[in-house]
Amino acid sequence: MREPDLPEPGLVAIPAVIAAVRERAPLVHCITATVSMALVADGLLAAGARPMMTETAAEAPAMTGLADALLVNLGTLSTDGAQGISPTVARSTAAGHPWVLDPAAVGAGPVRGALAQELLGHRPDVIRGNASEILALAGRGRGGRGADSVDTPAQAREAARDLASRSGGVVAVSGPADLVTDGAREVHVNGGTPLLTRVTGTGCLLGALTAACVAVADPWHGAIAAAAWLALAGEQAAAAAPGPGSFRVALLDELDALTAAEIAARLELT
Amino acid sequence: MREPDLPEPGLVAIPAVIAAVRERAPLVHCITATVSMALVADGLLAAGARPMMTETAAEAPAMTGLADALLVNLGTLSTDGAQGISPTVARSTAAGHPWVLDPAAVGAGPVRGALAQELLGHRPDVIRGNASEILALAGRGRGGRGADSVDTPAQAREAARDLASRSGGVVAVSGPADLVTDGAREVHVNGGTPLLTRVTGTGCLLGALTAACVAVADPWHGAIAAAAWLALAGEQAAAAAPGPGSFRVALLDELDALTAAEIAARLELT
Amino acid sequence: MREPDLPEPGLVAIPAVIAAVRERAPLVHCITATVSMALVADGLLAAGARPMMTETAAEAPAMTGLADALLVNLGTLSTDGAQGISPTVARSTAAGHPWVLDPAAVGAGPVRGALAQELLGHRPDVIRGNASEILALAGRGRGGRGADSVDTPAQAREAARDLASRSGGVVAVSGPADLVTDGAREVHVNGGTPLLTRVTGTGCLLGALTAACVAVADPWHGAIAAAAWLALAGEQAAAAAPGPGSFRVALLDELDALTAAEIAARLELT
Numbered sequence: 165m166r167e168p169d170l171p172e173p174g175l176v177a178i179p180a181v182i183a184a185v186r187e188r189a190p191l192v193h194c195i196t197a198t199v200s201m202a203l204v205a206d207g208l209l210a211a212g213a214r215p216m217m218t219e220t221a222a223e224a225p226a227m228t229g230l231a232d233a234l235l236v237n238l239g240t241l242s243t244d245g246a247q248g249i250s251p252t253v254a255r256s257t258a259a260g261h262p263w264v265l266d267p268a269a270v271g272a273g274p275v276r277g278a279l280a281q282e283l284l285g286h287r288p289d290v291i292r293g294n295a296s297e298i299l300a301l302a303g304r305g306r307g308g309r310g311a312d313s314v315d316t317p318a319q320a321r322e323a324a325r326d327l328a329s330r331s332g333g334v335v336a337v338s339g340p341a342d343l344v345t346d347g348a349r350e351v352h353v354n355g356g357t358p359l360l361t362r363v364t365g366t367g368c369l370l371g372a373l374t375a376a377c378v379a380v381a382d383p384w385h386g387a388i389a390a391a392a393w394l395a396l397a398g399e400q401a402a403a404a405a406p407g408p409g410s411f412r413v414a415l416l417d418e419l420d421a422l423t424a425a426e427i428a429a430r431l432e433l434t
Numbered sequence: 435m436r437e438p439d440l441p442e443p444g445l446v447a448i449p450a451v452i453a454a455v456r457e458r459a460p461l462v463h464c465i466t467a468t469v470s471m472a473l474v475a476d477g478l479l480a481a482g483a484r485p486m487m488t489e490t491a492a493e494a495p496a497m498t499g500l501a502d503a504l505l506v507n508l509g510t511l512s513t514d515g516a517q518g519i520s521p522t523v524a525r526s527t528a529a530g531h532p533w534v535l536d537p538a539a540v541g542a543g544p545v546r547g548a549l550a551q552e553l554l555g556h557r558p559d560v561i562r563g564n565a566s567e568i569l570a571l572a573g574r575g576r577g578g579r580g581a582d583s584v585d586t587p588a589q590a591r592e593a594a595r596d597l598a599s600r601s602g603g604v605v606a607v608s609g610p611a612d613l614v615t616d617g618a619r620e621v622h623v624n625g626g627t628p629l630l631t632r633v634t635g636t637g638c639l640l641g642a643l644t645a646a647c648v649a650v651a652d653p654w655h656g657a658i659a660a661a662a663w664l665a666l667a668g669e670q671a672a673a674a675a676p677g678p679g680s681f682r683v684a685l686l687d688e689l690d691a692l693t694a695a696e697i698a699a700r701l702e703l704t
Numbered sequence: 705m706r707e708p709d710l711p712e713p714g715l716v717a718i719p720a721v722i723a724a725v726r727e728r729a730p731l732v733h734c735i736t737a738t739v740s741m742a743l744v745a746d747g748l749l750a751a752g753a754r755p756m757m758t759e760t761a762a763e764a765p766a767m768t769g770l771a772d773a774l775l776v777n778l779g780t781l782s783t784d785g786a787q788g789i790s791p792t793v794a795r796s797t798a799a800g801h802p803w804v805l806d807p808a809a810v811g812a813g814p815v816r817g818a819l820a821q822e823l824l825g826h827r828p829d830v831i832r833g834n835a836s837e838i839l840a841l842a843g844r845g846r847g848g849r850g851a852d853s854v855d856t857p858a859q860a861r862e863a864a865r866d867l868a869s870r871s872g873g874v875v876a877v878s879g880p881a882d883l884v885t886d887g888a889r890e891v892h893v894n895g896g897t898p899l900l901t902r903v904t905g906t907g908c909l910l911g912a913l914t915a916a917c918v919a920v921a922d923p924w925h926g927a928i929a930a931a932a933w934l935a936l937a938g939e940q941a942a943a944a945a946p947g948p949g950s951f952r953v954a955l956l957d958e959l960d961a962l963t964a965a966e967i968a969a970r971l972e973l974t
Contacts (some may be wrong), residue, residue: 182853191507191582192564192580192582193580197483197757198468198738198741198757199741199742199755199757200745201468201469201743202469202470202472202473202634202635202742205469205470205634205635205740206633206634206678206679206682209631209633209634209678210632210677210678210679211884214579214580214581214582215469215580215634216539216580217467217469217510218510218511218539218543220511220512220516220545221511222513222516222544222545223511223543223544223545223546226542226543226544227539227542227543227580230579230580231580239761240758240759241758241759241763242512242759242760242782242784242877243513243760243762243783243784244512244513244784246760246762257638269756269758269767272764272766272767272770273758273762273763273767274763274766274767275760275762275763278762286736293959308568309731309754310731310733310755310756310767310770310771311754311755311756312649312731312754312756323543332659335778347850352563361749362749362960363746364742364745364746364748365742365747366756381603382588383941406720406957407750407956407957407958407961408746408750408957408960409746409750409952409954409957409958410953410954410956410957410958411683412679412746412953413679413680413683413953414680414718414957415679416523416675416677416678416679416680416682417676417680418677419678419680420677420678420679421676439706461849461852463849468738469737472736472739472740472742472743472904472905475739475740475904475905476903476904476948476949476952479901479902479903479904479948480902480947480948480949484849484850484851484852485739485850485851485904486809486850486851487780488780488781488809489737489780489782490781490783490786490814490815492783492786492813492814492815493781493813493814493815493816496812496813496814497809497812497813497850500812500849500850501850512782514782514784516781540830576754626746630840646873667872682949683746683950683952683953684949684950685951686945686947686948686952687946687948687949687950689945690902690948691946691947
C-alpha cells in the first residue's frame with residue numbers, strides 16, 4: 165500500500181472516518197428531495213449508516229432527537245418539508261447534533277432562497293452544493309440550471325470561503341474535483357466519474373454521507389471523507405457498469421465494499 | 435421435492451396463496467412511506483399483483499373501492515397521507531376489503547402514535563411491524579430507533595398476542611425469523627437474509643405483499659405466505675448479489691421467479 | 705442497415721429527434737407521480753436530457769421558465785402537485801414552452817377528472833395515456849383499473865382523434881403497439897415488451913421522454929420518437945434481463961446505449 169501524498173498530515177485520518185461510520189452506524193435524519201429519497205436512504209444503508217426520513221412540521225422536530233445528525237436538502241421542497249425544516253434544525257442544534265445544509269437549486273425558486281438565508285443563521289456544520297448553488301447562496305450568482313451547475317468549483321472558491329467564514333463551518337463544492345474549505349484551509353478531493361451526473365440524487369447522497377461522517381468526526385474531516393468515499397465508490401462502480409442504470413446499482417455495492425485500505429491507497433487529495 | 439415439516443397441516447396451503455396472487459393479480463391500494471414507494475410498487479408488480487398509490491383525503495377514499503385490498507403504512511407520514519388514512523380505511527372496510535396496518539416508527543412521532551391507536555379501532559386484518567413497533571403499539575415499549583427495531587420478536591411475543599386479540603386479526607412481527615400469531619396460534623417463518631435490512635423499504639414491501647396475499651386468502655395464511663415469499667426471495671437474491679445495490683435488483687427478480695414448487699420445498703415454518 | 709419501411713416519408717427523421725435530445729440536453733420540468741419520480745428523472749438523464757422536479761404552487765410556476773418543456777402527470781396527485789399544476793402550465797405556455805399532459809388514472813379520482821378537463825383548455829402539445837385514460841378523458845369511458853388499462857389502443861382510436869382535434873395537439877395511446885395521431889395522420893409504433901408493464905412508472909417515463917422530444921422537435925415527430933425510443937430500449941433490455949428488477953436497470957442502460965443507427969434499423973412504424 166503506497167503512502168498517500170496528502171496536502172496536510174491530519175488527512176491521513178480520512179479512512180478512519182469511514183471506518184467509524186460503519187462501526188457506529190449513525191442515524192441520519194434526512195429532510196431531502198422526494199425524487200432522490202430512495203437513493204439517499206439506500207446509500208446511507210450501503211455505507212453502514214441508517215436513514216430517518218420524516219419531514220412534517222408535526223413530527224420532524226419531535227423525532228430529530230433520535231438521530232445522530234441532520235441533513236437538510238432543499239431539493240423538491242414540498243410544502244410539508246418547507247414548513248418542517250426550521251423547527252427541526254432548531255431542535256437538532258439545541259440537542260447538540262451536527263447538521264448539513266444542501267441548498268439544492270438555490271437561486272432558482274423564491275421559497276428556497278429566503279429559507280436558505282434563514283438557515284445560514286443556524287450555522288450549518290457543513291454546506292454542500294455545486295458551484296452555482298454556492299455562488300447563489302453567497303449572493304454572488306443567480307444559481308444554476310435546475311439541479312445542474314453552470315459554474316466550476318474554481319469560480320466558487322471565494323464564495324465558498326466567504327460562506328465558511330459567515331457560517332463558522334465547512335463548505336464543500338462538488339464538481340469534477342470537489343473543493344472543501346473551512347475558510348482558512350482548502351483541499352481538493354480528486355477522482356469520481358461523469359456517470360455520477362447521469363444518476364438522479366448523487367449530490368443529495370453526498371450531503372447525506374457528509375451528515376453520516378460529521379456524526380462521527382469533525383466537519384473538516386467529515387466533509388472530506390464523504391467526498392472521497394463517493395468519488396472512489398463512483399470510480400469503482402464506473403469500471404464495472406455499462407450504463408447509468410447499472411452504475412446506480414454498482415455505486416451502492418461499492419459504497420458497501422470499499423475497504424479502508426483501498427480508500428487509503430486511492431485517496432487523491434491536493 | 436421433500437415433504438415440508440410443518441407445525442400444522444393447514445400450512446401446506448401456503449404455496450397456493452402465492453400462486454393465487456399471481457393468478458388473480460390483486461390491485462393493492464398503498465398509502466405508504468414516500469422513501470420506499472417505488473420498491474413497494476415494483477415489488478407488488480414483481481409478485482404479480484398491481485399497485486395503486488394515491489393518498490390524498492380528496493382522492494384516496496374515492497379510489498380505494500377500485501382496489502382489492504389496502505395497505506396503510508405510517509412511514510414518512512406526509513400531511514397528505516395522514517389526512518387521507520382514516521377516511522380511506524373507513525371506506526375500504528365498508529366495501530368489505532381486507533386491510534393491513536404497518537405502524538412504522540410508532541412510538542417515535544406524536545401524530546403516528548395517536549393515529550395508530552385510532553386505526554386499531556378499524557380492526558386491521560393484519561398488523562405487520564418490527565418488534566419495537568409491535569411493543570409500542572401494544573403500549574409496552576417506546577418504539578425503536580427510527581425504522582429500526584431495538585427488540586427481538588421473542589420480546590414482542592406477548593404484545594403481539596395481545597394486539598391480535600384486541601384487533602381480532604393477525605399480527606406479524608418481522609425479525610431474523612418472523613413471528614406470526616392470531617392470538618391463539620403461532621408460527622415462526624424462518625429464512626431471510628441480513629441484506630434485507632440493508633435496503634430501504636423491505637419492511638414496507640412485506641406489508642404490501644401481505645395485503646396482496648390477504649386479498650386472495652384469509653389473514654392467517656396470507657400473513658405467513660407473504661413473510662415466506664419475501665424471506666425465500668431474499669435468500670435466493672443474497673446468493674447471487676455482491677452488495678446491497680444488486681441485492682435490491684435481485685430481490686425483485688426473485689419475487690417474480692420463485693416457483694410454487696421451490697416455495698413448498700424450501701418453506702421453513704416452526 | 706436496411707432502409708426502414710415507413711408509412712410516410714417524413715418519419716425517416718425520427719432518429720434525428722433522439723440525436724437532438726442527446727445533443728441539446730433539454731431541461732424537462734416534471735410534475736409527476738411520487739412513486740415513479742426517480743425512474744422518470746433517471747430515465748431523462750439516461751436519455752441525455754435533464755430533469756427538474758419541483759411541484760409546489762409557491763415555486764413550480766416561478767421555476768418552469770428555466771426549463772425547455774413541461775410534463776404534467778396526474779399520477780399520485782399530491783395536494784402540493786394539484787395546486788401547482790394550473791399556474792405552472794399557464795406560465796410555461798406563456799413562455800412558449802411545449803408541454804405534455806399524462807392524464808394518469810383519469811376517470812378514477814374526482815380531483816384529477818376536473819383538473820384534466822381544465823388542462824385540456826391549455827392545449828397540451830401532446831397527450832399521452834393508456835387506452836382507458838384516453839377514453840375517459842374524451843368522455844367515452846370510465847377509466848381503467850388504477851394505473852392499468854382495461855381497453856386497447858384500437859378501442860381508443862376515435863377518442864384519440866377527437867382529443868387531438870379538440871386540443872390541437874397530438875395524442876399518443878400506449879399499448880402493445882402505441883397509436884399516435886394528430887387527428888388527421890395516424891401511426892402505430894410497434895415493438896416493446898410486456899416487461900414494461902412489470903415496472904412502475906414506465907408510462908410516466910414515456911411522458912417525460914415525450915416532453916424531452918417535443919423540446920427539440922414538433923409534437924408529431926416528438927411523440928413518435930419518444931414511443932419508439934422506449935419500445936426499442938425496452939426490447940433490448942428484455943433480451944438481457946432475467947426479471948423485472950434487472951429489466952428496470954437494463955432499460956436505463958439501453959436508453960443511453962441505443963444508437964441512432966440502431967433506431968433507424970429497428971424502427972417499426974405502420
